[in-house]
Amino acid sequence: MVFEILDENNLCSYYSYDQNPGINQKSVVAKNKYEFLDDEDVKKQLLDFTDSKISTVTFFIPDMHCASCIWLLENLIRLNPSIQNSRVNFLSKKLSVSFLTQEISLRKIVELLTAIGYEPLISFDDLEKKDLTDSNRKLYYKIGIAGFSFGNIMLLSFPEYLSIDTSSEILKQTFAFVILLLSLPVFFYCSWDYFESAYNGIKQKFINIDVPLAIGILALFGRSLYEIVMGYGPGYMDSFAGLIFFLLLGKIFQQKTFDILNFDRNYKSYFPISVTIIKGKEEKVIALSKLKIGDRIVLRNGELIPADSILFNGNGSIDYSFVTGESAQVEKMPGEMLFAGGRQIGSKIEIEVLKEVSQSYLTQLWNNFSFDKRNEGGITLFANNVSKYFTVVILLIAAVSFFYWLPQNIDTATTVFIAVLIVACPCALALSTPFTMGNSLRIFSKNNFFVKNIGVIEKIAKLNTIVFDKTGTITFPSRSDVEFVGDSLTDSEMERIITLMKNSSHPLSKKISEFFGFNSEIKIENFKEIASLGISGEVDGLRIKAGSPKFLSDDLIGDKLETDSVGHSSSKVYISINKEVRGFFKIKNVYRVGIKEMIRLLSKNFDLHILSGDNSSEKNNLMEIFPGSSNLLFNQSPFDKLEFIRKLKANGKKVLMVGDGLNDAGALSESNVGISIAEDITSFTPASDAILKASELNRFADFIDFSKKSLKIIYYSFGISVVYHIVGLGAAVQGLLSPLFAAILMPLSSITVVVFTTVSTTLIAKRKGFL
Amino acid sequence: MSVIIILILFSILIAGGFLIAFLWAVKSGQMDDKYTPSVRILFDNDEETKINKENNNSNKNVSK
Known part of the structure; x- marks a missing residue:
């Protein structure tokens, strides 16, 4: 076509x-x-x-x-x-x-x-547009300008680097003046974000990394401005422009955005953009946002219930797998309550809206609980923690050296004070995180693990508990293993049974027919589907019934129907042919490849738990895979899952939740780090901190290990920058910090850190087979 | 020596020209999509392909 x-x-x-x-x-x-x-x-x-x-x-x-x-x-x-x-x-x-x-x-x-x-x-979400390109372009502007100024200032500072005798006073003055002109846009435009962020931090009584950074930049610029105005020379403007340039470069490096992914989806993305309502006798399509209480909606096969409502007309057969994770249909009669998020399977129904879209059961998952965690994203934890002490120590050193020099000469004392602040500018520290984590982010995304921002990698490195969802996360969502237990069936009998199954939209029939996949054109007569019981029909002379034991009770022959626990029977479909029960199809989840090995590796360092919305039919299989200390919980509602995570957190655990569906959405956002699993990364995933392609789940242990190593690299590069700081401070407190010394030392420390972090992350990634 | 001042002013002027070119490029959206243009340039125009095919055919005819 x-x-x-x-x-x-x-x-x-x-x-x-x-x-x-x-x-x-x-x-x-x-x-x-x-x-x-x-x-x-x-x-x-x-x-x-x-x-x-x-x-x-x-x-x-x-x-x-x-x-x-x-x-x-x-x-x-x-x-x-x-x-x-x-x-x-x-x-x-x-x-x-x-x-x-x-x-x-x-x-x-x-x-x-x-x-x-x-x-x-x-989707509903699209209707509230946000544009990211503007902020991206701004960063490019800033880098362009900072790079331009940095290059030209360096060029003009060359005579000084080489100590060429510039006895001509006019020449010296002109150079200094041009340098000043070039550095103004860097100060007022390019570095403005750092001042703003530092100011906001102080206002909230929180010293972030930008506070010492802003102090350093300010000291650097102020001192140089003073020197130029007084006619002493160009000051430290070259170091100043260089630092801003490197910092901005780090920013663009960490700012790897995944345009096609959306980490902040809320229920709106899942909901239809419009609904069909009935007014009088007319059907009319309206936007979901205009839906009011009391409206009557028409739902066709496969459509989602957008708001809590009452079934008004028709046979409801609602698939709540979207919400609960359990793949079973619930039959509803007119007058019964329907929750938003269910999907109507089968014939057309009419429902009447009881609550607004934003007040429904499912959407409350988003509204009730604080989603503050999302806001702290982007802040790098380690650098911020360190900068608190860093700032205090630096101010202390500056003050002590000021008072040490004060009795001799107030000018020298001020110079030393400023010099200490200049050297202490923690750019190396500020660079180590974006470059290490930015590189890790890139390496992860090459391996189909998409992390929302660099702060998440740092959080992953500090986890100690992992909670898995079952269906769709560690098992395949659509594939299942079907086995027939009972008297053996001939091929032609099997073909007829599958043909019958194909006519049913029940998830279990679908799984069975997909698994065997016959493609025949045999006609079915007297096809009947009885809700939540089973199907029957005559195929080529054989009277076949398929469904629950209750449905087959007419044909019951005792021993073939071992109805063990109620939970178990729900994944079994019993078959009778010509009134004789032949056995049942057993439907088992198929675990993803490499799960066992992954769990074994993870269990060494983590507490592992399973939260499943499904019934407990898989309990024995899971017990083989998971260590004895794990909690295996079944029949968990979305709220149960969230509560479980909350309890773990209250016990001081750092929790990672791995899930795939909307039913995990609450748990994903409540956990310290939420990772959603997706077969296809562009498909919908609930709001989370990271998205992992399902086929890579078996390398999960490696990803966590790599995050830990990345954090270690940051610690090491912090050590390197401390060494530079000590050298610089040594010179500064003695009043020996010349512009030339600063111009070499400061870019050198930045470059060392950048090279060290990128090279070491790349090497580790190669060793792990990520590159 | 004052000639050097003029030289420096010129060099900054030229560099400034490139800076403006860069800023213009960003503004016009050239930095927004860094992949698609690299593919787009490889597409042929159909008219040309047709002509090429005809040429090829006629060449073959000649060689026969």
């Missing part, structure tokens, strides 16, 4: 650009899925720009993956001439389209994209 569209428009070279273009086509979408895009309010929020002639819009297209995709998406104009222009940003997977407002609607464009296999992802 895609080929036809392309061929018609002479776009077949699509297939020649990359090895394997094309993507799996998603199941055909409902006809009116994008009806809400005709709504004026939704349009207004989505469009970047619009007037009577031209509109522009930006889509996020998760399926974009190769050069051919770029080519095709940038040639949309040939598919529909009303599209004026389309531009791709591949790294952030964004497509911006400008089109003729009169000739084509937003909905048509989205449907066109969907038809060629690039369905844009439009």
Whole structure:
């Protein structure tokens, strides 16, 4: 189908650009899925720009993956001439389209994209746009200016470095004046963030790394300004500009952002952007934000319940796996309560909204609990802790040397005081963290472990407890191992059973039919599906029934139905053929590759626990994998999980939560570090500190170990910078700190730290096989 | 010696020109996407490919 569209428009070279273009086509979408895009309010929020002639819009297209995709998406104009222009940003997977407002609607464009296999992802979250590019550009501006000034000041300081006799007073004055001019933008523009951050820190009675940094910068600039104005020479402006340049460089190094990932998703991203409501007898699509209590919504197969409501009409069969992690459907009768987050499977239902979207059970997970943890992100813990003592010690040394020199000469005393502050500027310390952690971040992301920011790596290094979710985290979410227990079935019998299963939308039937995967065209007669009991039908003369023991009780032959515990039976499907019970299908989770080994490695250093929303049918298997001291808890609600994490934390544990679903969202945010597991990293993941691609889970122990080593590297480089500080301070307190000495010492210490951190992280990563 | 002052002013002027060029590049969004342009430049225009193909064909014909 895609080929036809392309061929018609002479776009077949699509297939020649990359090895394997094309993507799996998603199941055909409902006809009116994008009806809400005709709504004026939704349009207004989505469009970047619009007037009577031209509109522009930006889509996020998760399926974009190769050069051919770029080519095709940038040639949309040939598919529909009303599209004026389309531009791709591949790294952030964004497509911006400008089109003729009169000739084509937003909905048509989205449907066109969907038809060629690039369905844009439009979520509730998108409607509240935030732009990061501005802050990114600002950093580039600053680096450009600082680099320019740094280079030119160095050039103008050369005569002084080489002690060339500049007896010409005019020349000396001009040089100093030009240097001053060059350093002004560095001081007032490039270094402003540090003053601001230091000021904010002091205001909150918290000495962060920027406080000593700001003191140092201020002393450096102030002293040099004084020297230039007094006509003594250019002062330390070269060191000053150089330091700012290095610091900004460190900033850009640590600021590796993953455009395509979103670590701060809240429930809004999961919810549909619009709902169909019934007013009188008309069906109308409205934006979710306009949904009011008392509205009546129509839900079709596969649609999500957006707010707590009452089932009004129809047979509810709700899949809450999204919320609880357990893959079982719950049957609901009209008049029963439905919680937001459930998914309707089967026929159409009508529900009446009871609570607002933001007040529903699921969304309370986000609203009730403080999400302060998110705010502290980005602050590097170690550097901040050290800077407290650092600042005090430096001020003390400066004061002591000031008073030591005071009896001799107030001028010398002031000079020494300032010199101590200049040397003490902890740039090496401030650089070690961004460069080490920035490099680690890069190395991790190459190995499909995406960490939100550098502070998280530091936190990972200090953990001592790990809590795993079961389904989807340490097991495969969709794959299961199915085994038939009982009388052996012939191939033709099996084929008929699977054919019957294929007609059911129950998760267990789906798992069984997917596992065996017959593809036959046998006709089924008298197909019946009885909710929460089972299915029956006649396939090619065989009367087959499949379902729970209760469903088969007519055909019961005692010994084949060993109904052990209730929990266990839920992952068994009993089969009878022609009124004779033949046995049951046993459905087991499939554990991810390498889990056992990983758990063995981790159990040496960590307390391990399992929290599962599922029933306890896997308990015995898990007990083999996990050490005896672990807690294995089943049937845990999202709130139970959160409570468990909270208790661990109250006992002074540093907790890492590893989970995958929305049911873990509370626990992920409550834990010290929350890591979400994703099969496909562009798919939705709950808010977390890091996203790990599922296939890399077996290397998890290595990742943690590497984080610890990174932290150690920071400690070592801190040691290096202390050595430099002692040398510098030694000179400073004796009043021997010349501008030349400073110009060599300060960049040297910065460069040593930068080289040491990057080289050592890279070496360790190579040894671990990360690079 | 005062000639050196003029030289320095010129050198800073030139360097400043490059700085402005850099700032302009950032402002116009060239730093926002550092990957896609590298791919985009490799795409052929279809018209050209057609002509090339025809050329190839005619060449083959000649050689026959």
